[in-house]
Amino acid sequence: MFSAAGSLLRLGRGVTVRCAPGAPVEATRRPAPALLPGGLPWYSSGAAPSNSAPKGRGEVHGVPAQHRPSQFDKKILVWTGRFRSMEEIPPRVPPEMIDTARNKARVKVCYIMIGLTIIACFAVIASAKRAVERHESLASLNLAKKAKLREEAALAAQAKAK
Secondary structure, eight states: OOEEETTEEEOSSSEEEEOOTTSOOOEEEOOOOSBOTTSOBTTOOSSOOTTOOOOSTTEETTEEOOBOOOHHHHHHHHHTTSSSSGGGSOSOBOHHHHHHHHHHHHHHHHHHHHHHHHHHHHHHHHHHHHHHHTTOOHHHHHHHHHHHHHHHHHHHHHHHHO
16 A cells, blocks of 8 residues: 655554655655544545444535535436435435435336337237238338329329319
8 A cells, every 4th residue: 555645654563754846765664554544444445444334414324415406306306316305305415315316216217218219119010900800011001102192193183184
């Protein structure tokens, strides 16, 4: 694990190397503190411990809440399962929570659209099979439509000639 502090480079548990420009490189053995300067253990990812409660007012899940969700955002937060009801949603939530909920909602909507597309495909197949049983095809419908248009054009020409 590497961590730099000023002109010192800490190479691990207790070994520190001076790395200032022009200074001789010398390894010195110093007792390394068990905690990082922020007060977290050296193996921590930098986040607050999971058993700690939110510190300040407006903080949800250890993240400062800065975004006031709209009614649509609240519906998305409930639909994606982040909260059980709209009353549980705090007045301010972190923007990351809204983004995550929107992404989950986007994926759910895509799955719904995929399902509806598959259902529509089966409906078209069933409709086409019924049309084949009635001996209807696009070619026969097109020929009938053109014959009707020719007949109307001939009637219009006769009416115009009189």
